[in-house]
Amino acid sequence: MSNSNQNLVPKPDKLCRVPRVKYLLKNAAKSKSLRHATQIHSQIVTTNDASVSNINSLLLVYAKCGSIDHTLLLFATTPHASSNVVTWTTLISQLSHSNNPSRALACFNRMRSTTLIYPNQFTFSAILPACAHAPLLSHGQQIHALLLKHGFQTDTFIATALVDMYAKCGSMSLAQNVFDQMPHRNLVSWNSIIVGFLKNKLYGCAIGVFKEFIQKTSLFPDQVTFSSVLSACAGLVALGLGKQVHGSVVKRGLVGLVYVKNSLVDMYCKCGVFQDATKLFCDGGDRDVVTWNVIIMGCVHSQNFEQACNFFKDMIREGVEPDETSYSSLLQASASIAVLAQGTLIHSRVFKTGHLKNACVLSSLVTMYGKCGSLFDAYRVFGEVKDRNVVCWTAMIAVCHQHGCGNEAIELFEEMLREGVVPEYITFVSVLSACSHTGKVDDGFKYFNSMANVHHIEPGLEHYACMADLLGRVGRLEEAWRFIESMPIEPDSSVWGALLGACGKHGNVEMGREVAEKLFKLEPDNPGNYVLLSNIYTRHGMLEEADEVRRLMGINGVRKETGCSWIDVKNRTFVFNVNDRSHSRTQEIYEMLQKLKELIKRRGYVAETQFATNSVEGSEEQSLWCHSEKLALAFGLLVLPPGSPVRIKKNLRTCGDCHTVMKFASEIFEREIIVRDINRFHRFTNGSCSCRDYW
DNA sequence: CTAGGGTTAG
Numbered sequence: 001m002s003n004s005n006q007n008l009v010p011k012p013d014k015l016c017r018v019p020r021v022k023y024l025l026k027n028a029a030k031s032k033s034l035r036h037a038t039q040i041h042s043q044i045v046t047t048n049d050a051s052v053s054n055i056n057s058l059l060l061v062y063a064k065c066g067s068i069d070h071t072l073l074l075f076a077t078t079p080h081a082s083s084n085v086v087t088w089t090t091l092i093s094q095l096s097h098s099n100n101p102s103r104a105l106a107c108f109n110r111m112r113s114t115t116l117i118y119p120n121q122f123t124f125s126a127i128l129p130a131c132a133h134a135p136l137l138s139h140g141q142q143i144h145a146l147l148l149k150h151g152f153q154t155d156t157f158i159a160t161a162l163v164d165m166y167a168k169c170g171s172m173s174l175a176q177n178v179f180d181q182m183p184h185r186n187l188v189s190w191n192s193i194i195v196g197f198l199k200n201k202l203y204g205c206a207i208g209v210f211k212e213f214i215q216k217t218s219l220f221p222d223q224v225t226f227s228s229v230l231s232a233c234a235g236l237v238a239l240g241l242g243k244q245v246h247g248s249v250v251k252r253g254l255v256g257l258v259y260v261k262n263s264l265v266d267m268y269c270k271c272g273v274f275q276d277a278t279k280l281f282c283d284g285g286d287r288d289v290v291t292w293n294v295i296i297m298g299c300v301h302s303q304n305f306e307q308a309c310n311f312f313k314d315m316i317r318e319g320v321e322p323d324e325t326s327y328s329s330l331l332q333a334s335a336s337i338a339v340l341a342q343g344t345l346i347h348s349r350v351f352k353t354g355h356l357k358n359a360c361v362l363s364s365l366v367t368m369y370g371k372c373g374s375l376f377d378a379y380r381v382f383g384e385v386k387d388r389n390v391v392c393w394t395a396m397i398a399v400c401h402q403h404g405c406g407n408e409a410i411e412l413f414e415e416m417l418r419e420g421v422v423p424e425y426i427t428f429v430s431v432l433s434a435c436s437h438t439g440k441v442d443d444g445f446k447y448f449n450s451m452a453n454v455h456h457i458e459p460g461l462e463h464y465a466c467m468a469d470l471l472g473r474v475g476r477l478e479e480a481w482r483f484i485e486s487m488p489i490e491p492d493s494s495v496w497g498a499l500l501g502a503c504g505k506h507g508n509v510e511m512g513r514e515v516a517e518k519l520f521k522l523e524p525d526n527p528g529n530y531v532l533l534s535n536i537y538t539r540h541g542m543l544e545e546a547d548e549v550r551r552l553m554g555i556n557g558v559r560k561e562t563g564c565s566w567i568d569v570k571n572r573t574f575v576f577n578v579n580d581r582s583h584s585r586t587q588e589i590y591e592m593l594q595k596l597k598e599l600i601k602r603r604g605y606v607a608e609t610q611f612a613t614n615s616v617e618g619s620e621e622q623s624l625w626c627h628s629e630k631l632a633l634a635f636g637l638l639v640l641p642p643g644s645p646v647r648i649k650k651n652l653r654t655c656g657d658c659h660t661v662m663k664f665a666s667e668i669f670e671r672e673i674i675v676r677d678i679n680r681f682h683r684f685t686n687g688s689c690s691c692r693d694y695w
Numbered sequence: 696c697t698a699g700g701g702t703t704a705g
Contacts, residue, residue: 022696053696060696089697125698160699191700198701224701231702262702293703325704332705360704367705391705398705426705 021049025057034065041074050078056086063094085117093126096133104130105139119146121155128161132168140165156182160189167196172205190217191224198228203235221248223257230263239271258286262294269298287318293325300332308333309342324358331364338649338676339568340372347381359387363395370399373647373674373681390421398430403681404691406438413447425457432466436473437691444470465494472502477511493522500529504536512536520552527553527560565628565650567636576631579623583631585638592634593625600664608657624657629675633662637669645672653677663687 021044028036041058044050055078062070071094074081081087088111095104108127111117119127124147131140144162152158159182166175179185179193190213197206210229213219221229226249233242246255246264254260261280268277281287281295292315299308312330315322322330327350334343347365355361362385369378382388382396393416400409413431416423423431428451435444448467451457464487471480480499484491496518503512516533523529530553537546553560563578576583583589597605609620624630629650636646654662654677666673667687675682683690 025696051696056696058696084696086697091697093697120697122698127698129699155698157699162699164700186699188700193700195700222701227702228700259702264702266703288702290703297703323703328704358704363705395705424705 021047021054022057025054025061028061029057029064032065034062034067034070037061037065037067037070052080052084052087055081056084056090059087059090060094063090063098066098068094068098068100082111082114083117085111085120085123088117089120089123089126092123092130096126096130099133101130101134101136105134105136108143119150121152121158124150124152125155125157125161128158128165132161132165135165135169137166137169137171140169153181154183156184156186156189160186160192163189163196164192167192167199170200172196172200172202185217187219187222187225190219191222191228194225194232195228198232198235201235203232206232207236207238207241220252223254223260226252226254227259227263230260230267234263234267234270237271239268239273242267242271256285258288258291261285262288262290265291265298266294269294269301272302274298274302274304287320289315289320289323289326292320293323293329296326296329296333300329300336303336305333305336309337322353324355324361327353327355328358328360328364331361331368335364335368335371338372338647339573340369340374340647341568341571343368343372344377357386359385359389359392363391366392366395366399370395370402371676373676373683375399375403375405375681375683388416388419388421390416390424390427393421394424394427394430397427397434401430401434401437402679403683404437404689406434406440409434410438410440410443423455423457425460428457428459429462429466432463432470436466436470439474441470441474441476461489461492461494464489464491465498468495469498469502472499473505475502475506477502477506477508481511493519493526496522497529500532504532507536507539509536509540509542516549520556524556525558527558530558531560561652563628563650563652565632565648567632567646567648569636569639574632574635576628576635578628579626580628580631583635585635588638589631589634592638593630596634596637596661596665596668597625599668600661603664605660605664608660611655611657624655627655627658629654629658630661633665633673637665637671643671645674648673648675650675650677653679654682659689659693663689 021040024036024040028040037058040061044054044058055074059071059074062074071091075087075091088107092104092107092111095107104127111119124143127143128140131143147153147158159178162178163175166172166178175193175196179189182189190209194206194209194213197203197209207229210225213221226245229245230242233245249255249260249264265277265281268274268280277295277298281291292311296308296311299305299311308330312322312326315326327346331343331346334346350356350361350365362381365381366378369381378396378399382392385392393412397409397412400412409430413423413427428447431447432444435447444467448459448463451459451463464484468480468484471483477499480502484495484499487495496515500512500515500519503515512533516529519526519529530549534546534549537543537549564575566573566575574583607621607624609624611624629648632648633646636648640646654675659682662673662675662682662684664687665671666684673684675684680691
C-alpha cells in the first residue's frame, strides 16, 4: 500500500469530526432511521459537538424519522435552544407538518414572547401551513398582518404559503388577492392556486388558471400541476379536456409518475370510460395503494362489483396493504352485491387491521349491513362510533328508511340536529323520503323549508321528487301537481314518476294519463311508466286503453325487464328468472310452492291476479306462482337450515301478490324472510312486513 | 442548520 493511498483515509482527529457528523446527519435524514439518529445524538453529546447547527440538523432528523417526541425532548434539553431562531423555525415547521397545527401555533407564540428573537421569512413560511392544516382562517389572517409589518409580503415562498393557507381555509377570494399581488410567481405558486380552486370544488376556475399558466408563463407544468388539473377534469366530467391533458402528460414524459397516473385513471373512471381506465391501470408502471383504490372505486361506480372484489384480492396478492379508502370502497361493492357473509368477513378484516376508527369506513359498514338486510348490525356498528360525523348519521338514517323504519329515521335526524351536526344535501333526501313513507306531510314540509331557510341548501330534483311523492301518497294529487308546476327548476322524470306512482295508488286515471304522457317524452325507454299506466287502465276496466299502452311500448321498442331474484346459500348465489325451470331441484321447488299455496289458501289467501301481467286468460294465478322471488323462497325453504333467515334479492319492485305470500310464509315456517327489491327492504316476520304494506 | 404545492372515499 502506497503512502499516497494512506493519506486518503480520514484521520480520527478533531478536524475531521465536524464534517463526519454532518455526513452522518444527512444520511440519517435520508434513511429515516430513528436508531441512527439516537446514535448520532449520543455521539454529539460524548464528543462535545453540540453546536447550534448540529442540534438543528438533529432536530430535523428526528422529525423526519416521525418522532416528534424526540424532537421536543431534544429542544427542551438543549441549553440555549430557545435563543436561536433557526431552532425555533425547525421545530415549528416540523409541528406544522406532523398533524400538530395547534402545537405549532403555540410554539410560534412562545417564540414571539421570547425577547430578542424575531421570526424570519423561513419562520413565516413554516407557520402558515399550520393555519392551513387546522384550518384556522383568523390565525392565518393575524399572521398575514404580522408578516406585512415585517415587510415579507413580496417573498415568493411566503406569498405562496399565504395562497395555500387562504385556499385551505376556504377563502379563494383572499387567496386570489394575494396571488394577484405577487411580484414574482414560480411553479409552486401557480400549483397552489390551481390546487386551491380544486379543493374548493371550483373545477372550472382551476382549469381556467391552468390555461392562463400555459399561455402566460414559460414555466413547465409538473406532476403536481397535472394531477390537480386532471382531478379538476374528473370533477367536471370533462373527458375531452382530460384526454387533451393526457396528451400533454405523455408529451412531457410524466405518464409513468404514480401521482399523475392515479389522477389519469381516476379521471377516466369518473368520465365513465372504465375501459380506458382499466387499460391505463394494466399498462404496467408503478402502482401504489391509491392506484388500486381508484380502480376499485371505478368498478363500484360502473357497477362492476365482482370486479371490484377481484381487484381487492389482486391488490393483497401483490403485497399492497389496503388502507381506509380501500375498505370503504370494498364495503360499498359488497353492499351492492349484498352478500351478508362476505360483508361480515370484511368487517372482521377491518377490525383486525385496526381501521375501525375511520368515519368513512364506519359509515360504509353501516350502509353495507343495511343493504345486506341487517338493520340490527347496522345499528350495532353505528352505536360503536364515537365521533359521528354527518356521513355516519346520514348513512344510518338512510338505512332506517330503507328498512321501512321511517319514524326512527326522523328521530335519528332530530337527534343529529340536537348534537349540533350540520345536515347535508343527501341527508335531506333520506329524511324527506322517511316523511313520505310515514305519511308525515307537515313534518316533510317543515324539513323541506328548513333546507334553504336554516341550512342554506338549495333543494334539488331528489328533494322535489320526495315532496311530490309525499303529497301524492296521501292522495293530495292536485296539490302535488301544483307543487311540481311551481318548482324553480325543471322537473325531471323522477319528479313526474313519483306523481305517476301516486296516480296509480289512488286510481286517478285522468291525471295518470297526463303525467304518463310527459314521462313518455322524458324517458321513452323506461318500461316502468308504460307498465304503471297500463295497470291503472286495467284496474279501471279500461282494457282497450291498457292494450294501447302496451302496443305503444312495442312500437317504441321498449321491453319490460324480466323479473330475476337471487339467493345466497353457503357462499353460492342461486339465480332464478321468472318461470325458471333450469335448476336441478326444479321439481322439488314447484312442489314446495304447491304445498305453500294450499297451506295459505286455508288461511284466507286469494291470488291477487291484477299483478299477473303476461298471461293467458284464466291462467293468471298460475303465472303468479312462477314469479322469481317465489321460486327463490321455495328454494331457500328447501335448503336452508330450519329457523335461519331467508335473504332474497330482486332486480325489480316486488309484486303485491308475492308480498302477501311472503307474509304468510314467514308465519307458517316461522322464518324471517328478507326481500331486497330495487329500492327497499321488506322484512317479513310472523305474518307481517316491516314496510307495513306501504311501499 | 430553518421555508411553499399533489392523487382516492358517503
